[in-house]
Amino acid sequence: MMNTSAASGAAxxxxxxxxxxxAGGQIGYAAMFxxxxxxxxxxxxxxxxxxxxxxxxxxxxxxxxLELTDCAFPLLASVDIATDPDQGFDGSNVALLVGSRxxxxxxxxxxxxxxxxxxxxxxxxxxxxxxxDDVRVLVVGNPANTNALIAQRNAPxxxxxxxxxxxxxxxxxxxxxxAEHTGAAVADVHGVTIWGxxxxxxxxxxxxxxxxxxxxxxxxxxxxxxGAYIDRVANRGAEIIEVRGGSSVASAANAAIDxxxxxxxxxxxEATGADGVAPWTSVSIPSTGAYGIPEGLIASVPxxxxxxxxxxxxxxxxxxxxxxxxxxxxxxLAAEREQVxxxxxx
Ligand code: NAX
Numbered sequence: 238m239m240n241t242s243a244a245s246g247a248a249x250x251x252x253x254x255x256x257x258x259x260a261g262g263q264i265g266y267a268a269m270f271x272x273x274x275x276x277x278x279x280x281x282x283x284x285x286x287x288x289x290x291x292x293x294x295x296x297x298x299x300x301x302x303l304e305l306t307d308c309a310f311p312l313l314a315s316v317d318i319a320t321d322p323d324q325g326f327d328g329s330n331v332a333l334l335v336g337s338r339x340x341x342x343x344x345x346x347x348x349x350x351x352x353x354x355x356x357x358x359x360x361x362x363x364x365x366x367x368x369x370d371d372v373r374v375l376v377v378g379n380p381a382n383t384n385a386l387i388a389q390r391n392a393p394x395x396x397x398x399x400x401x402x403x404x405x406x407x408x409x410x411x412x413x414x415x416a417e418h419t420g421a422a423v424a425d426v427h428g429v430t431i432w433g434x435x436x437x438x439x440x441x442x443x444x445x446x447x448x449x450x451x452x453x454x455x456x457x458x459x460x461x462x463x464g465a466y467i468d469r470v471a472n473r474g475a476e477i478i479e480v481r482g483g484s485s486v487a488s489a490a491n492a493a494i495d496x497x498x499x500x501x502x503x504x505x506x507e508a509t510g511a512d513g514v515a516p517w518t519s520v521s522i523p524s525t526g527a528y529g530i531p532e533g534l535i536a537s538v539p540x541x542x543x544x545x546x547x548x549x550x551x552x553x554x555x556x557x558x559x560x561x562x563x564x565x566x567x568x569x570l571a572a573e574r575e576q577v578x579x580x581x582x583x
Pocket of ligand 1 (some may be wrong): 258259260261262263264265289290291293294297335336337338339356376377378379381403404406407435484485486489
């Protein structure tokens, strides 16, 4: 492991250690500068960065580390680059698992799951054995929900709820597109939920959403809100690829930062806005059975973060349309769980 920078922070809290896997790639690059500038934990909390890569990705991480030095971030205590997961997760308080095996042409789903099992199984074990007791894990690398499940099942000593997967990008897309469509301010949109899997089966649900206090489905109409809107959000990743010629990067890094920031520091839990409901966000967390989602599946639900823990928003009414959409996405997650179990990965 190489240490490429060591600015000490006198009279400051001890640094929080953040490990980023796939740090030589695009999302890692987009995330690390914001993390080093204080976006995760605020302006008074130093961070120590651990960049975990495979050998062919190390040069990218090294180059990024040189640029981090050149930013002279006052909050950046150190940058270490590792290729061994045991070293990369040593003392980690936050682990962002970004590097994964993407699907390539001709690859069957079972091959994809097996290839990712070979990454997320060992990483889960390394987190289990070497990370800090308070480690929080966010999986970004796809298939994110099932990769998170594999890592979690390989880390039996870490509380299960510390393993989460990213559906905040889908949530932010859902909020942003609703605001754009209606001309409302983003800050006036509340109560949007992404249910299920980070895949095209996800269900962006406006049933409980409000726009400046008005029921969102009344504002936009159910034809759009339960039709084209769902498809647009669920296929936004493909839309970005088509227009930009590359996958979502800055928005994915931003969402990962939002997820961890809110997890550690809390969502805004005071009731705000005309609807008088405390805002929530969407996170993929291990199910405890709420809303009929089979226990243990890492599925996206509406949640608030209180005292450093995600709490599912309870008591939302689920109508027939929503039930069918949630069940379809959850069924996909259950099938993925069966497949990785059959492959001996969990
Ligand atoms: P890149 O290909 O730019 O970077 C991935 C990096 O991971 C590479 O540098 C590679 O060397 C490294 N890597 C591969 N295996 C590794 C391992 N075992 N340990 C450490 N590093 C490893 O991809 P990027 O655009 O950064 O995307 C990363 C992942 O995010 C992909 O799986 C992508 O599908 C996923 N996404 C997830 C999103 C979400 O909302 N959950 C949205 C954005 C993105 O599509």
